Structures are given as C-alpha cells and as structure tokens.
Amino acid sequence: xxxxxxxxxxxxxxEIARRTGLSVSAxxxxxxxxxxxxxxxxxxxxxxxxxDIRRLSFILIAQRLGLSLTEIEAELAKLPQxxxxxxxxxxxxxxxxxxxxxxxxxxxxxxxxxLDGCIGCGCLxxxxxxxxxxxxxxxxxxxxxxxLLG
Amino acid sequence: xxxxxxxxxxxxxxEIARRTGLSVSAxxxxxxxxxxxxxxxxxxxxxxxxxDIRRLSFILIAQRLGLSLTEIEAELAKLPQxxxxxxxxxxxxxxxxxxxxxxxxxxxxxxxxxLDGCIGCGCLxxxxxxxxxxxxxxxxxxxxxxxLLG
DNA sequence: CTGCAATCTCAACTTAACTTGAGGTCAAGC
DNA sequence: GCTTGACCTCAAGTTAAGTTGAGATTGCAG
Numbered sequence: 001x002x003x004x005x006x007x008x009x010x011x012x013x014x015e016i017a018r019r020t021g022l023s024v025s026a027x028x029x030x031x032x033x034x035x036x037x038x039x040x041x042x043x044x045x046x047x048x049x050x051x052d053i054r055r056l057s058f059i060l061i062a063q064r065l066g067l068s069l070t071e072i073e074a075e076l077a078k079l080p081q082x083x084x085x086x087x088x089x090x091x092x093x094x095x096x097x098x099x100x101x102x103x104x105x106x107x108x109x110x111x112x113x114x115l116d117g118c119i120g121c122g123c124l125x126x127x128x129x130x131x132x133x134x135x136x137x138x139x140x141x142x143x144x145x146x147x148l149l150g
Numbered sequence: 151x152x153x154x155x156x157x158x159x160x161x162x163x164x165e166i167a168r169r170t171g172l173s174v175s176a177x178x179x180x181x182x183x184x185x186x187x188x189x190x191x192x193x194x195x196x197x198x199x200x201x202d203i204r205r206l207s208f209i210l211i212a213q214r215l216g217l218s219l220t221e222i223e224a225e226l227a228k229l230p231q232x233x234x235x236x237x238x239x240x241x242x243x244x245x246x247x248x249x250x251x252x253x254x255x256x257x258x259x260x261x262x263x264x265l266d267g268c269i270g271c272g273c274l275x276x277x278x279x280x281x282x283x284x285x286x287x288x289x290x291x292x293x294x295x296x297x298l299l300g
Numbered sequence: 301c302t303g304c305a306a307t308c309t310c311a312a313c314t315t316a317a318c319t320t321g322a323g324g325t326c327a328a329g330c
Numbered sequence: 331g332c333t334t335g336a337c338c339t340c341a342a343g344t345t346a347a348g349t350t351g352a353g354a355t356t357g358c359a360g
Contacts, residue, residue, distance in 0.1 A: 014306060024307085025349055033347090043356045045307055064261070066216075069347070094265055101262045105255060111211070112251045115244055164336060174337085175319055183317090193326050195337055219317070 010039070010047035020056045027056070033069055035059060035076060051084040058093070065100055160189070160197035170206045177206070183219055185209060185226060201234040208243065215250055 017024045030036050031046070036055055038046040055076065062072045075093055079085045167174045180186050181196070186205055188196040205226065212222045225243055229235045 012306080023349080026347085028308090029348055041307095041356085043307085044309095045356070061261070061265075063347095065258075098262060098265055101258055101265065105258050105262065108215075108251055108255050108258070111214070112248060112255065115211075115248055115251065162336075173319080176317085178338090179318060191326090191337095193337085194339095195326070213317095 009050065010041075011050065011052075013038075013046045013048070016048045016052060016056070019053050020060070022056060022060075030056070030059065030069075033073065035069065035073055049084060054085070054090065055079070058090075058097075062097060065097065065104065067100070159200065160191075161200065161202075163188075163196045163198070166198045166202060166206070169203050170210070172206060172210075180206070180209065180219075183223065185219065185223055199234060204235070204240065205229070208240075208247075212247060215247065215254065217250070 011019070013024050013027055016022075017027055020027075022030075027036070028046075031038060036048070036052055038048045038052065041047050058076070059069075059072055062075065063069075067075070075096060078093055078096075079089055161169070163174050163177055166172075167177055170177075172180075177186070178196075181188060186198070186202055188198045188202065191197050208226070209219075209222055212225065213219075217225075225246060228243055229239055
C-alpha cells in the first residue's frame, strides 16, 4: 500500500458543508481568506480535519457577534498551525470571544437604558437629551458615519 | 420681499453633517435611499428641518442595532410625511427599536451562557455540545451561511 | 470500464453602504 | 462684483462577504 491519506479521518468539502451548514463556496472562500487550510487529496481535492468543523463553527459564532472575517482570522491565528487544537486551545479562544460578548451586551444594555430614559422623560426636544442629541458628543473622528453611542 | 424659505428654521447639509456626525456624502446617499427628504433652496441646495437631525440620529442607532437601511426605511415610513414628527411619533418608533434591542440582548445572553457551559464542561468533544456541534441543528435552510445559534 | 455526482480553478457578478472625483453652481464676505 | 468655500449632479470606485457559471477533473458504484 502506497503512502496515502487515511480517508477515515479526513472529510471532503461536501461533508464539511453538510456538517457546518455552510455552503461549499463559502468554505472555499474562507480558505482563500486563510481561515482554514485543508490538505489536498491525490487528485487535488480538499480534505478537512474533523477539528475544522470546530474552526468553522467558531467562525459562525464570531460573525454572529459582529466580528469581521479579518478579526476572526486574528483570533484563529492563535490556534496551532500543524496539530489539531486541544481543548485548552479552544478554551483560550472562547474566553476571548466571551469577553467580546460581554462588551457587546453591556453596550446594548446601555443603549437600551438611555433610550428608556428618553422615552420616559419626553426629552426628545433635541436640546437636552444625550441620546438624541449627538452634537458635541461625536464631531470629528475621521470620515464615514461616526459612532453615535458607546 | 419675495416668498422665501425662512432660513432661520432650515439647515444646510453641512450644518446637518456637523450636528449628526455623518458625512455629507452619506446624507446625500440617505436621501437617495429615501430615508430623508429635505426641501430645496432657491439655488437647489438641500435644506433640512431640525427634526431631520432626530431622524438621522435614529438611523445611526438603528444601524448600530444591526438593521439594514431598508429595514430602517420601513420603520421611518411610520413617521408623518409632511409635518415635523411629534414626541408621540417618536415614542412609537423608539418602542419598536427598544423591542429589537431586548431581543438582541436576550440572544447574546443566551449565546454567552451556552459558551460558558461549553468552557465549563469541557465538552468541546464535538459530539455532545450544542454550541460547537451544529450538525442536526441547522442542516438545510437555503444557501449561504445558515445561522448557527438562536 | 463507464457513468455521474462531487470537486477543482478562475473570473465575473451581487448587495450593502458609502466614498471619491470631475465638472459646474451658489452665496456670503470684502 | 469678485473670490472662495460650500453645494450640486452623476458616474465610477471600494470593501465585505459571498455566489454563480464555465470548463475541466476526480472518484466511487455498478
């Protein structure tokens, strides 16, 4: 028997797509963006580790959280290159995400409270309310729509 | 004195940009998308009502919340066309946004709790954990990356 | 073998949300 | 009444995140 990849441990792109719910094209796109690096079969087809499912799931969660693929790549870069990530590896990276999650929740809660204040006090007069009266708060911070809250 | 717009109550696009923190081009873009409808001066320059500042602030908040401009347009469509929106008008629309906010906070909180569960139980084994094991949960729901959580 | 579904690459298209640039007009101060 | 900065329109460019399609291979099942 020639040196061949053990098919038992490797998954085709279709298989991975089925398991993650991603489309095949999205997975190829992620490879392009270096978010995953599958190996290739003799016939040049992609072969994925089982741990890549986790990697892709992580991408989905992080996106949900509002991270861009670029930011996600940065997080994933913390994972080992060659070997399958261990539980400990994932713990670290999950903790980072968890921090983001906390931040975002806090931010939205703040926004909600401010909004409640506005509705409650009827201050929509535009001259007194912090939330509806961005003036002063933001001003110059470069081009594009600058952030209103937070 | 010919019939002229009272300059005292109307703002130029530059003024509006300054007060909202938006760029001039973004404001023109929003007009294109029918999110605001300024009147025109004799010389064809845009003139905004003071209440348009509120309108634009609302857009910024809603975007922050993850609404697309199209969705925002739908919300804003509830506001009166001709007249300056009243406090009551804004109350209604703010309440809609507040509901979204609640939803989103709840969703993120759920995600956080699940993530905590995963980190805590060390179940990253991929066969037992709901969050890391999308399989079964999602499967077929049309093209594109389907949602993992929620 | 043969067939056919699954893959492959590469280029082009899509949508959202803006920005940039070219070429021309308005209006307010001196 | 001129100059200069703020505006105007319209077309094209940009980034993110994918999708779609063409044309060529691969690989498993019978």
